Amino acid sequence: MTLAVQREYSNGTVVLKIKGILDISTAHLFETYIQEIEDIEELIVDFSNLEFIDSTGIGAIMEVIYLSKEKQFLIKLRGINQQIYDILETVGLFKVLEAVQGEVV
């Protein structure tokens, strides 16, 4: 199974639409898009077409969250289905996001 990432850019906002599976076999692909982030105000990660995420995938999202503090941009996670939402809530990802984003000026 694969992951497809589509990137859109407009007025300081980057939208990353992720489709397929974000897991140990595909997380590196997502990370290449993250490493290219420079001088943006906002990052929107669109989960609408994401079917599955494992712990390595969650780790990749965590790294984006930490990066937002370092590079001072806002993050919005959008279109998360119930199953993936429950997983992210259980591990505490939304709490980490809230705390880190609170430090983004």
Place this chain on the structure above:
Amino acid sequence: MYLNEYKHVHGLTSSNDHVMEKWLEREINLARNIQTKLLNGSIPSIRDAEIQGISIPARLIGGDYYDFYPLENDKVRIVIGDVMGKGIPAAMLMILTRGAFRSAAESTKGPAETLTAMNKALCQDLRLLKSFVTLFCADWNPITNVLTYASAGHNMPLLVKGKEKKVMELPKALGIMVGAFTDHVYEEKRVELEENDTVFFYTDGIVEAENKDREQFKRERLINTLLQHLDKNVDEIGKHVVEAIHTFTEGVPQKDDITMVILKVNKKSDMTKTNFSFISSKE
């Protein structure tokens, strides 16, 4: 128990690489041996309850973890966890996690305090390695029949009510994964157990096990299996859960580590006797 049927390392094919492949295979088997021995330590024999732990790595070695630690007054501390990722990197961090648990369990009063201490000890390393661990920690008190617990981003165990013949999730204890914020303080919850109640602690590899149609085993199938075998002992319950997963997946290779800890409350014994000892784990 630490089960694994894989015997080969795949990958390198050229003749020159053959020697390297042999070394690698030998080293991985040695690493697996270390992990198996540490995970297969000893299962406590506690008063008025039975405990069993089973772990089946998806690869030769895995990142799932469970452990038991005897406490004063016949209490026992249980931990189950899942390190981010799979294989050798996850296994290395699992050993780190085990060390942190053993050290924290000795010096902390309850499960929340144990997780807080473990997070403090591990956080910097995990951040550096861009990793995290989810953990669930619980203290079982056979005198009061109370299970006290805390979660660091781990799924809630299932509680099988023996008398009512129903399964429910333990009331949610909130807490983020270990490895995010050094000073995070975990909250503690408690639940009173009754005779014939079973607590099933597990990692997500069970409910996310897939069959050839890419359907997941899901919590519903796990609940049905637990209900079907609620009168059995912990060894049998564990075997039936593993069997149900195998039957469902029909030989599709396991993608994630599968781990469970089963605690079952037995009939109260004579309270004047104290019977706390360690027995060897069963393969």
